[in-house]
Amino acid sequence: MEFFRGLVLGQYVPVDSAIHRLDPRTKILATLLLLTVMFAVREFAGLAILTVLLVAVALAARIAPAYLLRGLRPLFWLLVFAVVLQVFFGEPGGHPMFRWGPVVVTRENLAQAAFYGWRLLLLVLSTTVMTLVTSPMEFTDGLERLLRPFQRVGVPAHDLAMMMTIALRFIPTLLEEAEKIMKAQMARGAEFTRGSLPTRARALTPLLVPLFVGAFRRADALAVAMEARCYRGGEHRTRMHVLRFGPQDLVAVTVVAAAAAFALIPPAAWRGH
Amino acid sequence: MRAAPSTVSPLITVRDVHFVYPAGGGVGTPALAGLDLDIAPGECLAIIGGNGSGKSTLAKHLNALLLPTAGEVRVDGRDPEGAWLARQRVGMVFExxxxxxxxxxxxxxxxxxxxxxxxxxxxxxxxxxxxxxxVGLEQLRRHPPHQLSGGQKQRVAIAGVLAMRPRCLVLDEATSMLDPLGQQEVMEIAFRLCRDESLALVLITHAMEEAARADRIVVLAQGRIVLQGSPAEVFAREDELRRLRLEPPELVRLGRALARDGVAVPPGALTIDPLVEALIAGP
Structure with missing residues (x-):
């Protein structure tokens, strides 16, 4: 899969570690909690605490740092964009550091930019870590169980989970197919990598049309195959893997909750003691 | 190869089944036109026929993926209108x-x-x-399917069916997209299951070499059975097969060519050994 080698988000790395063995519900809830806290945090100290926690989790899960960084690569331009926007077009006033034509860069804006950049990084990092340590199947299982109580108010927990399972199952297959189509088109002189952006976007049409047609055909065949195996929705369905919330999950939730609480305490409160 | 046991009550009975694919607006062409077929427990049946002969449509009737427009299909004596039973009893592996x-x-x-x-x-x-x-895939149990070869994927599909404890396994052109090695691995497992676990095996196939290994062959054309019998019987009707755009397996044709040249080939030779023996024996 040459064209898509950079794609890490959502690519589970099967390793046996204490983190990997946690109940997926624990991992999902912990990630949700961390994401929420990241939005609520107002101070650098809070981000630092969350960073330490994430690095510790990544180390405990034995994720290669290179792998993690590769996952952050697609984020690079977004990060640059956000930081530049914040630096040059942030709030007026504050302590000017240097001036560049009509643009004044202030210390406050620079700090803000660093803060937002760091936060963005953490947001992506936390979801990347989660997907690296949770197999797609576990993730879907966990989500289904977590959503089950909401089934009474009309949340189609099982259907959502099944849709996700199938999406996850077919992502690699469709990527392979996309690459095959691209190569076939390139062999006949198509250009995907040169030209202006609109040209390149137009060049994607002969890729996307067969890809979608193929996906619909697959969906049709898969539906028949699922019916042939007695699939009839979530009712009466049991699972081979039964999720168990064990003591290690309690520990993990406690640690994450504690770190989240610390991250939310403003540094002023620390200095007060 | 055993002959189809005829005294046992059949596992699946297909009686005068007609099926018309619903066409947009008008009346579709019939895919099955009055078809009768019994499938005995544990037998190995091959269904062959040209494109559009109704093979796959018939296969989809065996486990109620399609319900007949007229006529009836019974699995284990019961009407599979309540399709779930039929789908558990009759497992299917697709192309x-x-x-x-x-x-x-x-x-x-x-x-x-x-x-x-x-x-x-x-x-x-x-x-x-x-x-x-x-199916010999314990080692790959935790692998994602997209890393598997075609043959391994089909073995996963067979395992999935097998775990449901069916009484019949339908392979609907399950080897047509595989390389020769993959075809071989899938067929070996299918024949072994038929032999050792007395699972009835229905092969929908274009590969005459596969059909030659069945107990019985049914030839379809235009939604009807036009020819049936043991592989030796069916492949002896070369002219009829050719009219249906089918061809006997290479070994059968080779045997016939040798016979024309005066080698004493035993009639109905479907494997390589009798041909070799006939050649050694000389004319």
């Missing part, structure tokens, strides 16, 4: 290896059917482990 694997991990996919049957977790575990052992 495209990629489009029938649901889960992103091999063993989860094998468990899919059992989970749909609502079996307890421990029971599913035991059945999945056994099914994976039978």
């Amino acid at each position: 495209h290896p990629d489009n029938q694997i649901v889960a992103a991990i091999v063993e989860e996919d094998v468990a899919f059917g059992c989970e749909n049957l609502g079996l307890p977790s421990a029971e599913i575990r035991a059945r999945v482990d056994r099914a994976l052992r039978v």
